[in-house]
Amino acid sequence: MDFLFNEYILSMIVYCGVNIILAVSLNLVNGFTGQFSIGHAGFMAIGAYLSAYLGMNFHTPFILNTILGGLASAAAGYAVGLPSLRLKGDYLAIVTLGFGEIIRVVLLNIDAVGGARGMYGIPKDGGFFWTYGWAVATIFIISQLMRSTHGRAFLAVREDEIAAEAMGINTTKYKVRAFVISSFFAGIAGALFAHYLCYLNPSSFGFMKSIDVVVMVVLGGMGSITGSVIAACIITLLPEALRPLQEITKIDFRMVIYSLTLIILMLTRPKGLFGNLELSDLWKKYVKRHS
């Protein structure tokens, strides 16, 4: 792949892949299960730092680091989810926000991982194929889950918790499951990010990173994997694509245009780009119309 693009374009494509993993995994919690979590960057940070630390100090293989990073995030997801998923809506959002901030502040104060200076010299690994391999795995696993009775249980929790309970679904168990699976992939995304960039800083995992992922999910459409993938690419590439504009006009219009685009997209498509539809649903519609 490397000979096809210059370094800059390749790095953009890899970040797209990382963001796809983040958006699709968060969609499981926010879109399919209907719980509002805004602490995804916290889970990403756990995976990133653990994987980087293992790689630097123990020289363990990359794949092992990635998976251990994911598992550590999943464990954190379980620990946070179990007590806090009794809360609903805004309250859950605030708890997850708090969790994300705690992780960032803790990392800022651990000297072993560089503290505020950040972590240098992480072994370079991963790249295009690893990132997109994991992205495909994330999409495959979550879409297969959604086609099973477990997927329907997630949706039932989103639609009506009281009715879901009355139908025999353990709503707490399914909320925690969604949270754990989602955190696992966030950890994986973090590990890929860490080993590609070779440098980590707590400020990369702040509140804004979590919000970015939420924006991807909402913009793509809550409950649409296709939407999350496309929105992840748009959100990653749009600010970069607008860079040349700054050079031409000599004024930084970049973030203004970026924000305006988001506002216009949400006004014209309030349910997100894809609503709750997938590519396969759109294809079926297209075939129906033309047959």
Place this chain on the structure above:
Amino acid sequence: MLNGTHNKEVLIDADKVTIKFGGLTAVSEFTNKIVSGELVGLIGPNGAGKTTLFNMLTGVYKPTSGVIKFCGTDTLKFKPYELSQKGISRTFQNIRLFKELSVLDNIRIAAHQHTSYSMVESLFKSPRMRREENKIKDMAFDLLKIFKLQERAYEEAGSLPYGQQRRLEILRALATEPKIMMLDEPAAGMNHSETHELMETIHKIRDQFKVTILLIEHDMKLVMGICERILVLDHGVLICEGDAKTVQKNPEVIKAYLGASYEEIIC
């Protein structure tokens, strides 16, 4: 009290069930037994505590005092989903369908508790998953046929007309394969002929699926036709119990509904 019920299983055994919300006693010392195969009506004026009683029986509310047993086991320590798995199913007064999901999925979600395949199996579609999914789908279509909803299986549940949503909710409750089904005002918002038809179907469902039914109905006339036993609740107190004729003649019932007894109005 009832003839020939001694050889049947007691499903619900409520003993002096009381619930208080602050100073208000919503249900007071409710004592009754429901045996398998019965079709019981629960009636009473607005605010009599009918739905509160339902919520206690299904585990949504915990009684302040008293005991509710289901098939001999105390229900108080169980959550609503555990009671559903034990065989208590219900519908809601204000429809609570999974509105954005398809009609078919609404039914399939109710069958979730009867599936045994794991999340990992769903990744590679194990034979057990295929088998169970096929079974659920067949069962769902069989159920939908009861109310002729099979042609709308892939439509959004929220897009169905009101009456069909109510019927779908009954089917969804039935899909959990319950021992007892509790219907909260199944005929609310329907006209007279629709109600009549619905009541006949409920009667049929009871016989076909061998399920015990407890139903709340606001309108006394409607339950008279199909319920063998009627319980009348007023201000949280069980004021009368018996067949349609007994209930109709009971002065307390007339008083609860009309505010005064027939004689008092005449005089």
